Each structure stands twice: as C-alpha cells, then as structure tokens.
Amino acid sequence: MNAPLIAPAGAPAAAITQDVLTIPRKLPEGGKTNLVGLTRDQLREALVAAGTPEKQAKMRLGQLWQWVYHWGVRDFSAMTNLAKDYRALLAEHFTIELPEVVTRQISSDGTRKYLVRIAGGHEVEVVYIPEEGRGTLCVSSQVGCTLTCSFCHTGTQKLVRNLTAGEIVGQVMVARDDLGEWPVQGAPKDETRLISNIVLMGMGEPLYNFDNVRNAMKVVMDNEGIALGRRRITLSTSGIVPEIARTAQEIGCLLAVSFHATTDEVRDRLVPVNRKWNIATLLDALRDYPRLTNSERITFEYVMLDGVNDSKEDAHRLVELIRGIPAKINLIPFNEWPGAPYKRSSNNRIHAFADIIHNAGYASPIRTPRGEDIMAACGQLKSATERARKSRAAIAAEAGI
Ligand code: SAH
Ligand code: SF4
Numbered sequence: 189m190n191a192p193l194i195a196p197a198g199a200p201a202a203a204i205t206q207d208v209l210t211i212p213r214k215l216p217e218g219g220k221t222n223l224v225g226l227t228r229d230q231l232r233e234a235l236v237a238a239g240t241p242e243k244q245a246k247m248r249l250g251q252l253w254q255w256v257y258h259w260g261v262r263d264f265s266a267m268t269n270l271a272k273d274y275r276a277l278l279a280e281h282f283t284i285e286l287p288e289v290v291t292r293q294i295s296s297d298g299t300r301k302y303l304v305r306i307a308g309g310h311e312v313e314v315v316y317i318p319e320e321g322r323g324t325l326c327v328s329s330q331v332g333c334t335l336t337c338s339f340c341h342t343g344t345q346k347l348v349r350n351l352t353a354g355e356i357v358g359q360v361m362v363a364r365d366d367l368g369e370w371p372v373q374g375a376p377k378d379e380t381r382l383i384s385n386i387v388l389m390g391m392g393e394p395l396y397n398f399d400n401v402r403n404a405m406k407v408v409m410d411n412e413g414i415a416l417g418r419r420r421i422t423l424s425t426s427g428i429v430p431e432i433a434r435t436a437q438e439i440g441c442l443l444a445v446s447f448h449a450t451t452d453e454v455r456d457r458l459v460p461v462n463r464k465w466n467i468a469t470l471l472d473a474l475r476d477y478p479r480l481t482n483s484e485r486i487t488f489e490y491v492m493l494d495g496v497n498d499s500k501e502d503a504h505r506l507v508e509l510i511r512g513i514p515a516k517i518n519l520i521p522f523n524e525w526p527g528a529p530y531k532r533s534s535n536n537r538i539h540a541f542a543d544i545i546h547n548a549g550y551a552s553p554i555r556t557p558r559g560e561d562i563m564a565a566c567g568q569l570k571s572a573t574e575r576a577r578k579s580r581a582a583i584a585a586e587a588g589i
Contacts, residue, residue, distance in 0.1 A: 222285045223256065224361070225354025227403050228410070238281040240274075248274070250412070256284060257413025260361065260370030286358040287312075292366065299559030304362060306331070306355045310348050312391050314359045316367070316383070317558050323367075324385040327359045329401050330392025335426055337446070337459050339491055341525040342391045350397040356404035360386065360414060386416060388423040389444070395428035395435065402438050418442075424489065429465040432473040443477055444487035444518070445470070449497050450505035458497070471509060478514050485514040485551075492533035492541065493522050503544035516551040523557055 221234055232249045240248050251269055255261040264270075264279040287304035290311060294300050300316040312328040331348035333340075360383065364370055367382045386408065388394040394401045405421055408414045421441035425432070435443060449455035455462040462470075474486055488510060492498050506517070519542055522532040533541075538554055545552035 220281060220283045222354050223252075223282045224284055224286065225352060225357045225400075225404060225407060227353075227406050228253065230403075234282070239277055252278070253410070253412055257407065257410065258371070258415075259373065260364060285354075286362050286365075287355055289362055289366070293562040295559040295562045297558055297561075299562065300363075300366070301559060301562050302359075302362060302366070304359065306351065306358075308349070312351065312355075312359075314363060314390060315559060316363050318382070322384040323382045324387055325360060325363050325383045326387050326390045327356060328390030328392055329356060329388055329394040329397045333392050334396060335393055335459075335461050337426060337448075339448075339458060339493060339522060339528065339530050341528070344527075345391075347392075350400060351392070353400045353403035353407070356400060357407045360408055364414075383416075384420060386421045387444075388421070393426055393428065394423050395425045395431040398431050398434065405439050405441060419484075422487065424487075426459050426461050427465055427470045428461070429469055429473045432477060436477050442484070442487070443474075444489055445474060446491075447488045447506075448491050450502045450509060454497055458491075458493075467509065471513070474513055485516045488515055488517045489520055490517055491520045491522050492538050494531040494533045494537070496530060498533040498537045498541055500540060500544060503541045507545060507548040507550070510550075516553070517545050519552060519554045521554065521557060523560065525563070 223231055223234065226234060228249060231252070232245050235248055235252070236242060236245050248270070251267070255267045261267060262284045264275045264282075264284075267275055267278075270278070287306045289302050290305050291303045292300060298318045302314045302316075303311050304314060305311050310331045312331055314328060315326040317324045317326065328351065330350050332345040333342045334347040335343060337343045363383060369382045371377070388401065401423070405418075405423075408416050409418055409421065418440045419442060421439075422444050423435060423439065423441050424444040424446060425435075426446045432443070435441070446459060447455075448458050449462075450467075452462060452466050455467060465473075477486055478484065488506075490497070490506070510517075519538055521538060522528075522530055524530075524532060542552040542554055
C-alpha cells in the first residue's frame, strides 16, 4: 500500500497528485465466494454451507467478522485465533476482495478522489472529504444513473449496473486502507475517526438499488466491525417515494433529499423523476420519516442555479412547503462541468436565499465546494470509462432551455 499523500493546506494547484496505484488486479478465483458485503446472516449461512459445524457457526462468524471488519485483515492465514485447518477451509471457499483502486487524486484542499474498478471493468468514484474534526466518505451506489437530472454530470451517463453490497462496503474499506485507518493490534485504542461519516451521494440513485445499499450499510454499521452509527450515515435520494419509508424501517440512517425547486414545473425539468412523484407526494413521504427513525432533521439539498431556482420568491415558497418538517436546508452552489446547461448563482443570490430560510428558523448552510480542481465536487462524478455521453444539445433539450 502506498503511503498516504496529503497535500498541504493551501498548496497551489500544482500540488494535485494523480498516482496510478499498482495494486495487482485480483482475478476472481474459481468458485470462491467473496465474503465482503455479506450480512451476518448471509455469512453464517455461507460458513455452514462450506462445512462449518452448526454449533460453531456463531462463534466462527464472530471471529471472522472481527478480523475482516474490525482489523481489516485480508489473509485467512493471519487469523490466528482460528485453527489452522479451519483457516485452510476458509481459504478454500472464500476470498476477501475489494474493488481495485485505479487512480487516486488529491486536491489542493486535501479531498481525495479514488477511481475504483469493479467486476466487468466498470469504474466508480469515491470521494474522501477531510474537515475540521470529521471526515466524510462519499460513496457510489450505481455505475451511472437511470435518472437524468439536468444539472448532474452523472445523469449524462447511462446506468450500467447496480453495485453489489460488497462493492459498496468495498469502497469504505479501500478508503480505510488508503488512509491507514485500521486499528493496529496491541496499540492503544485510537478514537479519532478519519472516516467519521458516510454519505451515499456519489454516483447513482441509492433507492433504486435498495437491497444492496441496505445490506452494505448493515455491514458498515455493525458494532463489531467498522461500527459507524446510523446517524453517521446520510442517504441522499432524488425522491423515490415508495422506498422512503423502507429506508426508515430497514436502514434507519439520516435522509437527504435532492429538492432543488419549489414548483413542479421547475422540478420536472431539474429532477425529472418529479413527473412520477411530485413535490406534494414527496413531502407527504418526508413528513413521516423523522418519526419512523426517531431521528432529527431531514436535509433538503438545494442546488443554486443562476436564474432558475434562486429567487427570493423561491426561498419563501420553500419555507412554506417544508413547514412542519424538521429540516435543514443545504444550499449547494452549482458545480459546473463541461457542457453543463446552467451557471452557478452569484454569491449575493445564494446569501440572500440563505438569509430568508435562516430567518424562518431553519439552518441553511452553504456547502463549500470541495475538490473542485479534481472534479470531485458534488454532482461532478462520472466515470472515465463509461463514455456514453449525451450530446450538449440533448442535455439542453432535457433542461428545457
Ligand atoms: N442520486 C442521489 C445521490 C447522488 S447526487 C440524489 O440525487 O440525491 C448527490 C447530490 O449532488 C444531490 O443532491 C444532487 O442533486 C447534487 N448534485 C448533482 N449534480 C450537481 C452539481 N453539478 N452541482 C451541485 N450539486 C449537484
Ligand atoms: Fe442520478 Fe442523483 Fe445525478 Fe439525479 S442527481 S442524475 S438521481 S445521481
């Protein structure tokens, strides 16, 4: 593993590094099951199927789980509290495989973007954003996206496939590897977390890959492993209404919603899935979420697009719409990408918008764009290999401009 590179804060753009990692590509070994991403129940079943006596299954599962998810061990022979022949049995039936890191770019602000390759040669992006006292990992759930939000770079890329639970958990493990975050045996326990939060805000619509996202988050939340609490995970959805209650019941994480407009007419253009589940239907589903999860606020994401959704009237309408929902409004200055049919709102506009919301009693943070120099900012992710791009004309036509 390469030593982590950290560009000094405030370093010039020339400090951006892009190193092609030389981790050899692991070929899937014939007939073996990759155990990364299996839930406890699935792994237990797999262990029994591989010949673990029923009576021992619970204990073996616990031991293996700790090795893989607490210690980050990849080699069965290093699992010293397991008998030698049991280690051999595991190695015969299982692998512990992660996506391959193809490139790692480090922004002048310390943001890291990893391009990882998954089975089939597809690539997705994972972004690590270090902040004062916390670090957030932005994880992808699909290769591309079936939805075509007109301001989103990923939306210009066709859906290639859903990620498996293993590929989602694998993104977290790959980042922990790179950051050197696995605990060291015998060393004093270090409570500082480089990856303290996970956001499902990378490529794809997580609620169109529900089962895999749920299983992956169960693994990541498990107390005897990576152990990130459910309130440290935020799932962002464009508004797949039928899956919102399930998210509350089966994952229980925090929810962010890509709201972005205050009339159906504008939202239809920005987030076309609004034609299926409009603003009123979406808000109904959101009203129940905090009660179902016994959690705090829902984050309303609102991308600031010059002259499209950033007027004072919009701000007032937004406040009216969300009345009664415990909410925080995250204002995202539009991150431009080549060929994008929009411009970022001016700082004055964004601040005037934020003030109206703030005065109505809601937190209205303005998101600082991170990793812009490496195209790692929100909505800029798009894998390098999947070049099935729509033309500029098609993007503009969809945006109704
Ligand atoms: N598909 C999910 C999660 C991924 S997108 C969703 O749509 O919520 C994560 C966030 O980035 C969403 O709020 C999305 O609307 C926003 N986003 C997409 N493109 C953007 C861009 N170019 N600039 C700023 N935010 C963008
Ligand atoms: Fe897909 Fe989200 Fe981008 Fe819309 S904003 S195209 S749902 S990734």
